[in-house]
Amino acid sequence: MVTNSLAAILPMSLEAEYGLGTMIGGMILSGLTTVFAALLILILIVYALGKAMPFISQKNQKNAEDKAEQGAAKAAAASFQPAVQAADGAEDETVAVIAAAVATAMADSGAPYAITSITRAKDARPVWGFAGMTQNTRPF
Amino acid sequence: MFRMFSNTIVDLINDSGFAKMISDIVTKWAGADTFLEYIQAIGTPLMLIISFVLMYLAIRKGFEPLLLLPIAFGMFLANLPMADLSSYSEGGLIYYLYQGVKLGIYPPLIFLGIGTMTDFGPLIASPRSFLMGAAAQLGIFITFAGAMILGFTGPQAGAIGIIGGADGPTAIYVATKLAPELLGSIAIAAYSYMALVPIIQPPIMKLLTTKKERGVVMEQLREVSRLERIIFPIAVSLVVALIVPSAASLVGMLMLGNLFKESGVVERLTKTGGNELMNIVTIFLGVTVGATASAETFLSAQTLFIIGLGLVAFSIGTAGGVLFGKVMYLVTGGKVNPLIGSAGVSAVPMAARVSQRVGREENPNNYLLMHAMGPNVAGVIGSAVAAGVLISVLG
Numbered sequence: 001m002v003t004n005s006l007a008a009i010l011p012m013s014l015e016a017e018y019g020l021g022t023m024i025g026g027m028i029l030s031g032l033t034t035v036f037a038a039l040l041i042l043i044l045i046v047y048a049l050g051k052a053m054p055f056i057s058q059k060n061q062k063n064a065e066d067k068a069e070q071g072a073a074k075a076a077a078a079s080f081q082p083a084v085q086a087a088d089g090a091e092d093e094t095v096a097v098i099a100a101a102v103a104t105a106m107a108d109s110g111a112p113y114a115i116t117s118i119t120r121a122k123d124a125r126p127v128w129g130f131a132g133m134t135q136n137t138r139p140f
Numbered sequence: 141m142f143r144m145f146s147n148t149i150v151d152l153i154n155d156s157g158f159a160k161m162i163s164d165i166v167t168k169w170a171g172a173d174t175f176l177e178y179i180q181a182i183g184t185p186l187m188l189i190i191s192f193v194l195m196y197l198a199i200r201k202g203f204e205p206l207l208l209l210p211i212a213f214g215m216f217l218a219n220l221p222m223a224d225l226s227s228y229s230e231g232g233l234i235y236y237l238y239q240g241v242k243l244g245i246y247p248p249l250i251f252l253g254i255g256t257m258t259d260f261g262p263l264i265a266s267p268r269s270f271l272m273g274a275a276a277q278l279g280i281f282i283t284f285a286g287a288m289i290l291g292f293t294g295p296q297a298g299a300i301g302i303i304g305g306a307d308g309p310t311a312i313y314v315a316t317k318l319a320p321e322l323l324g325s326i327a328i329a330a331y332s333y334m335a336l337v338p339i340i341q342p343p344i345m346k347l348l349t350t351k352k353e354r355g356v357v358m359e360q361l362r363e364v365s366r367l368e369r370i371i372f373p374i375a376v377s378l379v380v381a382l383i384v385p386s387a388a389s390l391v392g393m394l395m396l397g398n399l400f401k402e403s404g405v406v407e408r409l410t411k412t413g414g415n416e417l418m419n420i421v422t423i424f425l426g427v428t429v430g431a432t433a434s435a436e437t438f439l440s441a442q443t444l445f446i447i448g449l450g451l452v453a454f455s456i457g458t459a460g461g462v463l464f465g466k467v468m469y470l471v472t473g474g475k476v477n478p479l480i481g482s483a484g485v486s487a488v489p490m491a492a493r494v495s496q497r498v499g500r501e502e503n504p505n506n507y508l509l510m511h512a513m514g515p516n517v518a519g520v521i522g523s524a525v526a527a528g529v530l531i532s533v534l535g
Binding site for chain 1: 263264265267268270271273274277278280281282284285288289294362365367368371372375376379380383384518521522525526529530533
């Protein structure tokens with residue numbers, strides 16, 4: 001937009017009309033002004049964003065805390081349930097191993113969780129079939 | 141039988157590129173009158189020698205080898221007699237690959253790759269760095285003036301001036317739009333000077349700064365959040381495209397690559413943009429740009445002027461950045477080290493490393509690298525904006 005108007009102000013025919021000096025001066029001035037103007041606007045945006053960040057992050061933190069509280073309440077409620085419902089007659093040791101694996105995986109996130117049931121996955125895609133599919137679709 | 145054999149051999153020799161080269165030299169040398177015409181007469185072997193020198197610089201001296209090596213080999217191919225491998229030889233392999241340069245496709249794709257590898261964090265943490273990135277574009281416009289005075293046309297002067305932006309893809313992009321006839325010389329000058337940043341910049345930086353200024357230790361940059369990093373490329377694309385639409389393809393692709401990286405959700409695209417795609421495009425770009433440098437276009441007084449003006453552009457750009465750094469030093473009460481201003485001439489990350497090195501010479505415990513990366517990446521955006529201005533006004 002600005003440059004379109006620049007082109008209107010500074011067509012090359014001005015070289016003939018105003019002389020080389022005027023045209024060169026005009027180009028230097030208008031070129032540098034446009035570069036500075038564009039980057040000044042970016043400075044303002046980035047600066048404003050930087051100022052707004054503490055408020056945004058505060059709000060996000062509050063939301064996260066609320067969610068964590070809700071999660072903890074749910075976990076507490078779940079802990080009153082008698083036991084994990086293990087399907088297919090899985091043994092207590094299996095349940096313990098799965099619970100330990102989940103605990104390890106969830107350790108980094110720190111979010112509360114509850115294991116309410118353990119169900120055997122349907123064996124719709126055999127493991128070798130899955131490996132083949134992964135290999136074939138990797139490039140995409 | 142022997143006669144037929146000898147005739148065949150003689151015909152083969154007469155039709156060979158070697159014979160063509162010799163006959164060209166003899167014919168042109170006989171008709172030469174001026175110094176330039178004598179040089180033009182031995183143009184083909186001279187261009188082959190220049191391509192060997194460039195290959196040597198790329199392989200042995202490590203001068204921007206990723207681009208200089210394909211450029212040098214492209215130049216070599218284009219000057220092989222009768223091989224028709226110039227970018228302008230219609231119908232050949234190089235000709236078709238060259239269309240990506242001619243149509244302005246490769247430089248934005250290179251920018252996409254650069255975007256996936258660029259960390260705008262230091263610039264977001266210290267937005268005032270943008271100003272130094274803008275000031276370093278002074279070289280572009282002053283060189284434009286110099287080229288006009290030397291008799292180049294407006295578009296040619298604009299294409300030569302952009303060498304001062306110290307950004308290879310931008311220089312190639314502008315040259316193809318404004319002065320395709322000068323593309324080979326401009327690309328070679330731009331990449332050669334980018335490789336020479338560690339030699340060209342330090343004397344200028346030291347000349348323009350005092351010992352006290354060079355010793356300034358800057359405060360540590362603040363942490364930048366992921367949200368800021370994600371919003372940044374979108375905001376920059378929007379603002380630049382609205383102000384200078386002709387810079388939108390360069391800046392837009394740069395920022396798309398960066399958004400890939402910062403979003404963290406398209407790891408495969410980030411890897412492809414920064415590796416395979418960029419490498420493929422680099423090969424096509426380098427070879428075809430090199431193959432535009434035929435003896436007729438390259439061996440001229442214009443090329444010498446372009447190489448000279450390129451050096452002026454680089455030096456003034458460096459000086460502009462450092463001088464603006466000095467202004468910021470004064471305005472901030474000595475909190476900004478003016479040495480980081482020289483990094484405003486793009487050439488990422490070489491120019492920032494030079495700021496770091498010169499700063500450490502004064503104070504071994506001074507680490508300016510991250511501070512210099514701000515103006516450095518701002519320079520990439522600044523030179524793309526300047527390119528857009530030149531294309532809009534002169535194109």
